[in-house]
Amino acid sequence: MSEQFEPVVIGFLCNWCAYAGGDLAGVSRLQYPPNMRAVRVMCSGMVHPELVMHAFRRGADGVIVMG
C-alpha cells in the first residue's frame, strides 16, 4: 500500500447534544482527524439498525452514534 489507511467513519449526531458539541469543538478550535462524516439527526434514538447496516454495506469503516 502506497498510502496510509484512512478510515471513513459515519457519525450520527444528535442535534441537541453531540452535534452542538461538534460546533463547540469548532468554536474552541479543538483539532481532530477529518475522517468522520456527520449526519445530523433529531435524536440518537432515531438511528435505525438498518441505517447502520446501510453504512457498512456502502463501505464505511466505522459508524459512531453520538447522543
Added chain:
Amino acid sequence: MIEFRVGQLAKLLGVHRNTVTNWIRSGRLQARSTVGRKYLVEGPEFQRFCRDQGISTAVAAELSRAAPHAVMKPIIRQPIKREVYMSEKAIGSVMVVGGGIAGIQATLDLADSGYFVYLVEKSAGIGGVMAQLDKTFPTNDCAM
C-alpha cells in the same frame, strides 16, 4: 418597505442627520443599507420605531404608506416637533435590567406573551454567572 436617505428622514423628523445615523448604527431603527447610500426599512418596524421615539402615529402612518420600494417623498413640509409619547394607555413594552438567567427568563416570557422587551446588560454579552458554572446540582447537568 420604505426606502430613504439619511438626510431626507432627518429633515422630515426634524432631527440632525447624525441622529438618524446613530439610530441605524445602534440598531434602534432596523434599516438595511442598499445601493446609492439609501436604506430600506420594513413598514411595521418603522411604525414600532416611531412609537418608541415618540413620533406621532399620524406621521408614522403617512410615512409608511409610501409605495413599496418607492423613494420616500417628503410628505410634510414643516419639520415635526418631537414630543414625548403621552397617552392615557399604558406602553406595551417592558425593560428588563440584568442579562443573567433571571433577566433572560423574564425577557423570553414577556416577549412570548405580547410585549416588546428591552433587555439591558452592562457587559458585552448575556448569560450572567450561570454561564460560568461547570455543572448544576442536583442533576450534574451542564450549566450551558
Added chain:
Amino acid sequence: MNVELLTLSEVESVSGDAGNFTVNIKKKPRYIDMNKCIACGLCAEKCPRKVDDEFNMGVSKRKAAHIKYGQAVPLKYAIDGDHCIYLNRGKCRACEKFCPTGAVNFEDREETVPVHVGAVILAPGFKPFDPAGLDFYAYTQIPDVVTSLEYERLLSASGPCMGHLVRPSDGREPRKIAWLQCVGSRSTNRCDNGYCSSVCCMYAIKQSLVTAEHTTGDGLEQSIFYMDIRSHGKEFERYYETAKASEIRFVRARPHTIYPGRENTGASMRYTTEAGETLVEDFDMVVLSVGMEPPEDARRLAEKFGIALDHYGFAKTNSFAPVTSNRPGIFVTGSFQAPKAIPRSVAEASSAAAEAAAALIQARGTLTHEKSYPRERDIVAEEPRIGVFVCSCGINIAGVVDVKAVVDDAKTLDHVVYVENNLFTCSADTQDLIAQKIGEHGLNRIVVAACTPRTHEPLFQDTLKEAGLNPYMMEMANIRNQNAWVHQGQPDKATEKAKVQVRMAVAKVSKNYPLYRDTVAVQQKALVIGGGLAGMSAALGLADQEYETILLEKSDRLGGNAWHLTATDRGRAVRPVLEAMIDRVENHPRIKVLQNAALESAVGSVGNFVSKIRVDGESRAVTYGVAVVATGARESRPDEYLYGQDDRIMTHLEFDAHLNEGDGIAAGMSSAVFIQCVGSRDDRRPYCSRVCCTHSVKSAIRLKEANSRMNVYILNRDIRTYGEREDLFRKARDLGVIFIRYSADQKPEVSRDGDGLCVSVFDPISRFPLRIEADAVVLAAAIEPNDTHELVELYKCSANADGFLNEAHPKLRPVEMPVEGLFVAGMCNYPKPIDESVGMAKAAAAKAGVILAKKEMQLDAIKSYITEKCDGCALCLDVCPYRALQLEEYPGEDGRSHQRIVTDKALCKGCGLCEATCPKGGIYVHGFTMEQLKDQVSAALAVL
C-alpha cells in the same frame, strides 16, 4: 424578534410612572459594529494586549478584543476600551487591519438613549463575596486558596484547564482538597452578611462530586468543613447522601486560619472539632465557598428607581408579592431579591414577567409585530433545481478549505443548476442575492455550505420564505465549525471533507419536500387544581391577564394550609391577607370557583384539554387550554416520640393553635422542647421538609418574647434557616434559645415521668446525656404531599419517589410539567414557605399565559408521520417518550376493520425513536426519513 438587546448599557436615570416610564440608558462604545461582526475571532487573535479574563475569574488571560465565552449571546466581539492599546496610547489598530468585514469602528462613542416602557423588571443578580478582606483566609497570599467560582472555572471543560483540574501554584493535579463553607455568609464578625447564601452547601457538594469525575487515580481526599449542611431543596438530601456514600468527608468545624504550605504550594489549616480537639491538617488546595452579596451598584440602581432595599441591600418585597417592589410598575427578581439558587430565580423571573404583563394588560400586543411573507411557490411537481452557496466566511473557511474546488465539485452534482461562492453568505446583501438567484434560475432547493444550522438555519429559512419557497427546502453543510475550524493543519483533507459534506447536503435536499407547521386552536381558558395559596395566586395571575379561569377545590373552603399559619417568615400576619385573597378570588369576574369538586377525567393535549369534574355529586365537562396543578401538601402525623399519647406532645400546627387560644399560655410554661426532622430525612422520607427549622425557630422566639425566663430547646440535626431566615436563627440564639445537635443514629427520647414529660438527648459538645423536663414537646413533623396518584394517571405526568409532582427540568423549567400545557405550583412540587409558593404560582400563571396569549399555537414541522406500510403492530407505542402515538381502527378496502398508528402532533417532538423501532418503514419523521438519511450516508461513501 420582539426583544432589543442593549449590551454594555446601564440605566442612567428614570422618570415617569407605572405604565409610562422613560428610562435613559447609557450605552458604552463596543468599537465593533454588531451588524458586521461575524465572530471569526481574528481581532482577538491579532490583538496584542492581554488582560485577566473576568469570565474565568482571572484564572486565565483574554485579549482587549474579546468575547465573554464561546457560546456568548450576542456572539459578537467587543473591544475593551479600558485596555485597548490604541484607545489608550493612540497606536496599534491591529484588529482594524485584520478584520475581514471592516467591523472595527474606533469612532464609536458613548451615548445616552431614552427608552419608553410601561414597566421595569430589575434582575441585576448578585456579586460573589470577595474574601480578600478576610486576612485569616490568606486568599491573596496563598495561590492554592481559591474561591468557589474560580474553582468552578478550573473544573469547567470550557475553562482555562479544559476540565483537567490542576492547582494554580505548580500546575499539578490536587489530591487533597478542602471546602470551607460560609465564607462571607452567616457572619457578622468581619463582614456584615448575617444571612445564609442558600446555595453554597449544595455547590460545594456538587464540586466535590464533579472533582471525583475529573481526576484520575486513587487517593483523592475531599473534605467539606461546615456549620450546618443545608440541602433543603428537591432531591438535594439524596444528593448529600450520595456524597457521604462517595467518601466525601463532612467535618462540622469552622477553621479560623489558613497558613501557606511548603514553598507556598498547598495550604495548612487549623480547626477545632465538635469534640473540642484542635487539629492541624495539610491540603493541596482549599476552596472558599463564597456567598452571594447584593450587586455593587444595587444601591445606586435602587435610588434611581426609587425602590426600597432591606438591611442587607437586597430588594425589599413581601411574602405574598415576592417580586413586587414598593414602587408601582417596578418589579424585582433573581438573587437581587434574596440569595437563591437557579430554579427559584428562573421561576420568580417568570412571576415578575406575569406581574409586569398583568400591569400592562391593556397594551398587550400593541408594540409587538410579526413579519409577512409572499405566497409560497408550488414546486411539488418540479424536478429538483438546486442552488449551492459556498461561504468563505472571510478567511475562516477559505483559509483552510479550497472553496473554489468545493464550488467546482458541487457543479458536477445531479440537479445542481447554480453554484456560487460568497465572502459571507450570511450577510444581508447575500440574502438579497440568494432571493434574486432563486427567481432567476427557478431554483427550488438551496444548499448553504457555511457554518452550523443550529445558529444560522433560521436566517436562511427566512430568506427562502421571502423568496416564496417553503423554508424546509434547504440544507446546510457545516464546513466551518465542523471542518475548517477543527482541521486547520490539513487543508487538503479538509477540502475533500467539505466536498463530501456538500454532496451529502445536496443528496438530502433533493429528497426534501415542503413541510408546514400545523396549528392547533387554543382554548383560551385555564383550569387550576387546588384552592390553597398557590392555587389562588395562580388563578388570580391568570384572571388578571384576562383569561377565564376555573378554580377547583376539593374541600368546602378555599385557603388550604394557610388557615393554620400564624405569620410569614418576615413576621406578617397571614389571616388578613388570606381573607382578602379569598374575597378577591370569589368576586373576580373571570374566576369560577368550584368547591367540593374532584377531577374525574382528562383527555386532550396542550391548547385543548377536556375534563369531567364532579361537583357536589354532579358531573360536568369543562374545556381548557392549560392547567395549573397546585394540590398541596400537609403536615404528617408522627408515629414516634409518644405522639398521640399525651396532649402536651404536639405538632407545629397543633402547638400554634394552642398558643393562639390565649395570650397567657406561654407565660404559664417554664420549659418547651422542639424536636426537628420528625419523619423527615429518614428512610421513609429521605428528604428535608424545608419549612420546619424556620417554623421551630419562629415559635421559639414567640415563646421567649412572651416569657423570657422560659427554657426553650431546639433539638436538631442541622438548622436550615436559609436565606435571610438566618436572622431569625440569630435572634433566637440572642434570646437564649438552646440548640442541641443530635444525630440520626442517636435520636432523642421522650418519656413520661409521673405527671411530667421528659426528653433525653446526648449533647455532642459537653459529651453528656441530658435530661430535660418539658411542659410541652413540639414535633417538627414532616411535610408530605397530598395524594397525586389519580392525577398522575389522568394526565400521564409524573411524581418523584416521595410523591411530589415533577417539573419538566429542575433548573430551567421549574414550573412546567413534562406534559406540555400543564404547570405545577406550590407544595405539591416540594415543601416550601409562602413566598416561594406564591412566586411559583405566579410563574406558572406567566408560563400558562404564554400559551393562552395566542388563539392558535404553531407546532414544529419536524414530526413523525405514518406511511401506508404501518400495519398497527404497535411496537412503536411503548418507545415513544412523549406518548404521542395511539392505535386507531379504520375500515380497509376489503371492508374489514384494520389497525394503524396515529401521531398526536401536539405531543410529538420529532425524536424519531419510533422510526428506529419500526421494522417495516411504517413511521418516519419529516425531514429525517430513512430515504433521506440513507441518501446522505450513500453520498458520504460514494467517493470510496
